[in-house]
Amino acid sequence: MDMTAPYSNHAGRVVVTGFRTTAGPGDFSRHVHRDRAQLMYAARGLMHVATPAGRWILPPGRALWIAAETEHGLEVSRGADLEILYFGIDAPNLPAWEGCAVVNVSPLVRHLIEACMDMDDVYPRDTPEARRIGVLFDELSTLPKAPVSLPMPRDARAVRVAQIVAADIASRVPLRHMAREVGASERTIERLFAAETRMSFGAWRGRARMVAALERLAAGESVQATSFAIGYENPSSFIANFRATFGTTPGAYFHH
Numbered sequence: 001m002d003m004t005a006p007y008s009n010h011a012g013r014v015v016v017t018g019f020r021t022t023a024g025p026g027d028f029s030r031h032v033h034r035d036r037a038q039l040m041y042a043a044r045g046l047m048h049v050a051t052p053a054g055r056w057i058l059p060p061g062r063a064l065w066i067a068a069e070t071e072h073g074l075e076v077s078r079g080a081d082l083e084i085l086y087f088g089i090d091a092p093n094l095p096a097w098e099g100c101a102v103v104n105v106s107p108l109v110r111h112l113i114e115a116c117m118d119m120d121d122v123y124p125r126d127t128p129e130a131r132r133i134g135v136l137f138d139e140l141s142t143l144p145k146a147p148v149s150l151p152m153p154r155d156a157r158a159v160r161v162a163q164i165v166a167a168d169i170a171s172r173v174p175l176r177h178m179a180r181e182v183g184a185s186e187r188t189i190e191r192l193f194a195a196e197t198r199m200s201f202g203a204w205r206g207r208a209r210m211v212a213a214l215e216r217l218a219a220g221e222s223v224q225a226t227s228f229a230i231g232y233e234n235p236s237s238f239i240a241n242f243r244a245t246f247g248t249t250p251g252a253y254f255h256h
Contacts, residue, residue: 015088016133018117023047023076030073036086037094038066039140041105041113045080046218049073049100054151054197056100057211059218060254062146063113065101072100078219083117092125093137103143112136147245150204150211151197157184158192165205169212170231175201210245213238223250 015036023045030050040047040058047058049066050073058064058080066072068089087094095101105113115132123129153159160182165171176186184192193201209230216226227238242250 015086015091015122016116016119017086017121018084018119020081020083020117023074023080023082025076025079028074030071032071033066033068033086035068035089037068037089038064039085039087039113040064040066041083041110043081043083045076045078046215047080047082048075048077050075051100053099054149055211056102056150057148057214058102059146059148059214061105062102062148063105063109063140065095065097065103065140067098067100070099077215083113085113085116087133091133091137092130093134095137095141100149102146102148103140104146106139106143109136109139109143112139147207148211148214150207151199153192153196155192155196157182158189158196161189161201162204162208165208169209170229172231206241207245210242213242213250217250217254226250 017036041063042058042060044060046060047064049056049058049064052071056064060080103109112132112135116136119129119132123133153162157179161175161178164173164178164181175189179186179189182189190201193199193204197204199207212230213226216229217223221229223239224235227235230238232238232241239249242253246253
């Protein structure tokens, strides 16, 4: 799969390039789009996106915005059907998001993405096609962002703690034990996570579990199996925390 489709800039015109693809399992090297922003919609499956600031997960029925100049790498673990749009950075009303953002797609935005996928590449600004892109941008900017990002710490000790958590997401080992393993105090690790991820360690660990849950659920794993796999003692507690995080139940979340 080519994630860097051919592209050329056209001064004074609205540029859009779209393509559909089925991505098999694999990793795609880090790269940067200097003069275009990218919108990815997952119709099926799930994709991970890594940047220097952290990791995002793109579940089915959601869309991921990657701003121009954002270094990113992609990872598909179980396969995904994707629709991808590239927009020239001179397009009017381009969303002013920095880095990455994942949004819950409304029916209108879903139809607009479909419509843009079938358009030609370049339009003068004052055309119905260019205005359609403008409506898509306006609607994207109103959508709620999905809490599917996992910001990563930068300090080597905190990074190592994050790796320990990821390696055994269901583990209930206290932070003080992990801090001792990486040569730091519990207070130091708490301070580093708060400063570098803008989340407490407990909140970060909870978010990591929810991100892991999304991948399992997207692959068809049951709610019960998922809840046990990520460290919950019973499915009802998992469903309650899932609803608190995403605003809905696991079943409703994947019914898009």
